[in-house]
Amino acid sequence: MVSFKGKGREFMEQHIIFFDIDGTLLDHHKELPQSAKESIFKLKEQGHEVAIATGRAPFMFKDIRKELGIDTYVSFNGQYVVLRGEVIYKNPLDNEELVALTEKALENEHPVVFMDADDMKANVPEHEYINESISSLKIDHFPSHDPDYIGRELYQALLFCVKGEEQPYVDQFKKFDFVRWHRVSVDILPAGGSKAEGIDRIIDKLGIPAERQVAFGDARNDLEMLSQIHHSFAMGNGHQEAKEKARYVTKRVDEDGILYGLKQIGLIK
Secondary structure (H helix, E strand, O other): OEEEEOOOOOOOOOEEEOOOOOOEOOOOOOOOOOHHHHHEEEEEEHOOOOEEEEOOOHHHHHHHHHOOOOOEEEEEEHHHHEEEEEEEEOOOHHHHHHHHHHHHHHHHOEEEEEOOOOOOOEEEOOHHHHHHHHHHHOOOOOOOHHHHHHOOOOOEEEEEEOOOOOOOHHHOOEEEEEEEOOOOOOEEEEEOOOHHHHHHHHHHOOOOOOHHHHEOEEEEEEEHHHHHOOOOOOOOOOOOOHHHHHOOEEEOHHHHHHHHHHOOOOOOO
């Protein structure tokens, strides 16, 4: 790899590295391993661009961005993209289609949560499925009841149902993609949207070539990203499909998988 000089040190050419959050940066206890934190600081010291690519809403990972000093991110699985603190891409859900889906969900007693960049609201006062799935994220935010929130510019919604019950929605609402992320919850996204699409918006702005793009992920919502990025890593704890799509498989997140992967391609010695 070609290197360049800067601040008295020698750097390799600038790379951009995208990190998923849950199961990648954070372990199953939702804790950030010290080795991952130190690796990110080292990458930044070397002049590389470090970004997050997550299914989470921006308000769900403010603390991580602050802790790691990251201001470039792909959120909502690609629907809301920020480059160095500036919003560069937004792809909201089709509101008319979402209203129709919500009406059907009410008939089926399946709650829905609406999400924009700042908050999330539920269309029902409370439900055990909402409690179970949102609590698993171990975040400070929890959706309060506001069925009228649907009138806003929304980038993602959550449909709460067990596996298999989402199929009628998949069959009827073609403007959306449905991705299960929890035993009782499914992401609702604009059809065709993905982390890879959001990443493209950042790459277009920065012009970093494919051979200097890196991504780490673990789940089904990472498949497009792992397929597209030249140096893609699936975590050792990741879904089998993620491991099949990625170019490399690193160790588990709680076994210093981030550091191990970065060493594999020579970004960290």
